[in-house]
Amino acid sequence: MSRVNVEYRDLTLDDYDQAAILEPRAFYNRPDAEYAERMRQIFPPEWTVGAFLDGKLVADVRTVPMVRRLHGAKMAFGAVGPVTCAAPYRRRGLVARLLTLALERMRDRGQVLSGLYTPHDALYQRFGWERGEVKKGYSFHPKDVSLRFRSAGGLTEPATPDDWQRLDRIYRDKTRDANGPLIRVEQWWKEAVLKHWDHGKMVDSDAVIWVDDDGRDQGYAVYLNRSMAPEGNWVPQEIFIRDFQALTADAYLGLWEHMLTHDLAVNLVFETHPADTFRELCEDPHKVKATVEDGAMIRIADVERAFALRPYLGDGLAAFTARIEDRNLAWNNGTWRIESADGKLHAERTDATAEVSMSVNALAALFTGFLNPEVAANTGFVRVTRPDAVAEMAQIFAVDDAPYSPDYY
Ligand SMILES: CC(C)(COP(=O)(O)OP(=O)(O)OC[C@H]1O[C@@H](n2cnc3c(N)ncnc32)[C@H](O)[C@@H]1OP(=O)(O)O)[C@@H](O)C(=O)NCCC(=O)NCCS
Numbered sequence: 001m002s003r004v005n006v007e008y009r010d011l012t013l014d015d016y017d018q019a020a021i022l023e024p025r026a027f028y029n030r031p032d033a034e035y036a037e038r039m040r041q042i043f044p045p046e047w048t049v050g051a052f053l054d055g056k057l058v059a060d061v062r063t064v065p066m067v068r069r070l071h072g073a074k075m076a077f078g079a080v081g082p083v084t085c086a087a088p089y090r091r092r093g094l095v096a097r098l099l100t101l102a103l104e105r106m107r108d109r110g111q112v113l114s115g116l117y118t119p120h121d122a123l124y125q126r127f128g129w130e131r132g133e134v135k136k137g138y139s140f141h142p143k144d145v146s147l148r149f150r151s152a153g154g155l156t157e158p159a160t161p162d163d164w165q166r167l168d169r170i171y172r173d174k175t176r177d178a179n180g181p182l183i184r185v186e187q188w189w190k191e192a193v194l195k196h197w198d199h200g201k202m203v204d205s206d207a208v209i210w211v212d213d214d215g216r217d218q219g220y221a222v223y224l225n226r227s228m229a230p231e232g233n234w235v236p237q238e239i240f241i242r243d244f245q246a247l248t249a250d251a252y253l254g255l256w257e258h259m260l261t262h263d264l265a266v267n268l269v270f271e272t273h274p275a276d277t278f279r280e281l282c283e284d285p286h287k288v289k290a291t292v293e294d295g296a297m298i299r300i301a302d303v304e305r306a307f308a309l310r311p312y313l314g315d316g317l318a319a320f321t322a323r324i325e326d327r328n329l330a331w332n333n334g335t336w337r338i339e340s341a342d343g344k345l346h347a348e349r350t351d352a353t354a355e356v357s358m359s360v361n362a363l364a365a366l367f368t369g370f371l372n373p374e375v376a377a378n379t380g381f382v383r384v385t386r387p388d389a390v391a392e393m394a395q396i397f398a399v400d401d402a403p404y405s406p407d408y409y
Pocket residue numbers: 026027059083084085086089090091092093094095096097117118119120121122123126
């Protein structure tokens with residue numbers, strides 16, 4: 001590395017031709033002009049930091065600015081992806097530096113939390129991300145399943161990306177007070193919800209809206225079909241439900257009735273809220289395989305400001321003192337007193353002795369409500385020196401709902 005000049009900086013539009021080769025290649029896709037054009041249209045260059053070796057882009061990390069809800073609060077959120085390094089330059093610490101730079105930019109931009117989806121948990125754990133959300137998965141053969149209850153009235157209507165505002169009204173109603181969903185803007189609806197990648201191209205997904213007998217939109221489903229392993233000349237299809245929201249029982253049942261009409265599909269896959277009860281609505285639940293699927297890994301980019309934005313759902317006053325270890329971000333590292341007051345939370349640095357200690361990773365999983373404080377104390381995520389502090393933590397981190405986002409990024 002010492003023989004070459006390494007520069008870390010935000011991309012400029014001039015770097016997009018290089019990024020449009022680097023990024024698809026890292027994910028085993030074929031670079032093409034459409035990818036470069038899409039980048040130019042959708043991603044302002046300052047969202048991506050790159051590593052340049054002698055002027056050549058060899059690694060990059062993009063952070064898409066989003067807003068994550070937590071029981072009425074809105075928290076600026078950095079959705080990270082893609083993270084790439086060209087194969088010849090891997091395991092030299094380039095991405096390590098870029099992840100830290102991305103976190104510094106998040107803090108400057110007020111993005112108090114960050115999230116990402118990955119198969120490489122061990123990589124991101126080193127930089128403070130921790131599993132912080134969960135999804136319940138279903139998979140089944142649609143022909144094998146029938147529902148115990150039927151919708152009474154209402155019909156499905158086909159929808160296109162131009163109908164995104166109708167879907168958004170339903171989504172906002174459904175997620176306003178929830179724990180984890182992201183606020184979606186038009187571009188997110190059109191690019192990340194209502195389209196999907198198919199053989200290296202972005203294509204429209206299928207969508208239906210459930211309209212009740214009074215003409216009101218009460219739910220929607222967005223889904224796509226994808227090819228499975230060929231069997232002779234036949235290519236079996238799998239349906240993946242990308243998003244499904246219902247405001248009423250009739251909409252919920254009616255949308256499932258719609259999904260079950262996909263009788264040619266060999267498999268239907270859906271990842272949803274952990275409290276969803278679809279399996280229990282089936283005459284034979286054993287035909288539906290239920291799994292626990294990974295939600296996002298979450299990171300606290302700014303401890304002080306994240307707590308200032310987080311609502312307090314516990315009872316009465318609660319406080320504890322925690323040593324937080326953050327190996328990457330000095331402004332988080334240290335001992336903090338975290339307390340509730342007037343329905344809000346407050347974190348400030350203290351010289352007092354810590355009652356508990358944990359990594360900034362464990363703090364993220366507690367913060368979203370994914371990790372229960374008592375479980376954390378019993379499994380090594382949190383080290384406890386004053387046992388009563390665990391009950392205080394349970395108050396501070398109380399949530400009404402499991403942390404879950406219907407998005408992927
Ligand atoms: C994953 C990827 C981005 C890592 O890039 P890289 O430049 O090799 O990463 P770095 O050299 O900066 O590694 C930083 C640290 O993470 C570790 N690490 C890197 N990849 C890892 C992985 N897949 N699993 C576990 N640890 C990993 C490194 O060993 C290093 O640890 P150290 O600091 O203790 O030495 C790169 O391999 C890549 O582009 N892969 C294909 C695309 C991809 O999978 N992107 C991520 C999708 S979420």
